[in-house]
Amino acid sequence: MQSAEISETNYHRLLKRQIRKFLPEKLAADPALQDFLLSVHQAYAEFQDDLVRVEHILEQSSGELFKANRELSRIAQEKTAEAAVSSKRLQDVAASISEVLIQLDKQGKIVYLNHAWETITGYSVAESLNKKLTDFPVAPESKESIEETLNSSEAAVKGIFEITTADGSRKWLGISLSHHNSFDNQIMGHIGTLADITDRINAEKKLKSYMRDLERINAELDQFAYVVSHDLKAPLRAINNLSEWIEEDLAEVLAGDTRDQFNLLRGRVHRMEGLINGILSYSRAGRIKTASERFFVKPVVDDLCETFSTKKPIEFVMEGNPELEIVSEKITLTQILQNLISNGIKYNDKPQIRITVGWTEQESGLEFFVSDNGPGISPEYFEKIFVIFQTLQSRDEVESTGVGLAIVKKIIDEKGGVIKIESTMTKGTTFFFTWPKNETKKKDTAT
Known part of the structure; x- marks a missing residue:
């Protein structure tokens, strides 16, 4: 009865085959074995269900992975195409740059150059790779400059060197390099630019030559102005002396008008001498340098104001920081202030100045x-x-050479300053001018 039940049970196909093959009918009818076989059958059934579920999950996962892989492939293709376009764009940009882009390894050998190298030097990029800059025909002093630049411990260095190009001409190149570091910050070499600065170097040489010529011409002009002024003053002094002698010899017979004419003659002689001195001063203004020194502004102005005297009463007013100290050409600044103050006194029409x-x-x-x-x-x-x-009033009214303000403007222009005027008719005039407060720094910056 039990054997029949076991044989009719719908065991798993693998278990059913093993029962028929190895279990005799009597053993198969054993109740304990039947329970065991039913448990095995249940385990097989559950395993089959789990296997079906796993296969379903794997099928879904496989589909998702396939989609993800296909999307990644598409993105990779797009990025590859974009990278190719960017690389081509960078190559085009590098080829169009007028400066040479250069990369050197730790030994100083060239590992990259753009097309500008061929344009400037005439040497092809292919034959130049794996060479050092000193392997090209450069002047001995330029080799030293290149080696100093490459051996510098500075992160960024600059230098210049002269090279003979492929066509035999000589060019000056300016080199600017920075360290090329790896991801772990190890120095791999140098990367930077080379620029053709031949025109600039030639221009600087011409400028230096022009400066030497200008200094020579200025010296000659100074000598010429001195000689001319001396030669022109000599006859003027003679005229002045002769007029005095004649006036003394004819003192008894000279009438009032004639005596006035002699005075007028000597006045014109003094005016001419003043004009000659003015020309000499104007020619030297701004070119004759005086030593810069440190000084307080207020004492200089105080001392200057004490030198002026006139028939009219004068009131001087100071407005500024009395503790201000500057480094400048004290004599030159004093000359400018003296001219401006003198004009304010000379042309003043008020009873109290x-x-x-x-x-x-x-x-x-x-x-x-x-x-x-x-x-x-x-x-x-x-x-x-x-x-x-140029004067605003007739020289017969106010004696003036008309040179003072011209000298003032020339000096201020040479200092890079500006002079301007504010004036109200019948009320007065104010001259403003700018001046460097530390000429030592200014000169250091210029050099």
Whole structure:
């Protein structure tokens, strides 16, 4: 009965085959074995269900992986195409750059050059790779310059060297290099640029030559101006002396008008001598350098104001930081202030003269001003008064060479400063001018 039940049970196909093959009918009918076989059958059934589920999951996962792989392949193709386009673009940019792009390894051998190398030197890129810059025909001093540049411990270095190109001409190249580091910050070599600076070097040489010529010409002009002024003054002094002698010899017979004419003659002689001195001073203004020194501004202005005297009462007013100290050409600055103050006194029409001298410290330098309470200057004459020999009043009214303000402007222009005017008719005039507060720094920057 039990055997029949076991044989009719729908065991798993593998288990059913093993029962028929190895178990006798009597053993198969054993109740304990039947329970065991049913348990095995149940395990087989559960395993089959799990296997079906796993196969389903694997099929789904495989589909998703296939989709993901296909998407990754598409993205990879797009990125590869973009990289190719970017690489081509970079190559085109590198080829179009007028400067040479260069990369060197740790031994100084060239590992990369763009097409500009061929344009500038005439040597092909292919034959230049794996060579050192010193392998090309460069001057001995240029070899030293290249080696110093490459052996420098600085992260970024610059230098220049002269090279003979493929066609035999000589060119100056400016080199600018930086360390080329690996991902772990190890120095792999150098990367940078080479630029053709031949035109600049030639221009600098010409400029130096012009400067030497200019210095020579200026020296000759100084000598010429000195000789001419001396030669011109000699006959003027003779005329002055002769007029005095004649006046003394004819003192008893000279009438009043004739005596006035002799005085006028000597006045014109003195004016001519003043004009000659003015020309000499103007020719030297801004070119004759005086030593820079450290000084306080206020004492200089105080001492300067004490040198002026006139029949009219004068009031001097100071406006500025009394503790301001500068490094500058003291004599030159004093000359400018003296000219401006002198003009404010000479042309003043008020019974009491008031002169204000002020200074303010600014970030870019100093600004001085000299103000008077005189007749004022009409705006149409603002530019004219700085032209040499130009005066607003007749020299017969106020004796003047017309050189002072021209010298002032020339010196200020040479210092890189600016001079300007503010004036109100009948109330007065103010001259403003800028001045470097530390000429030592200015000269260091210029060099």
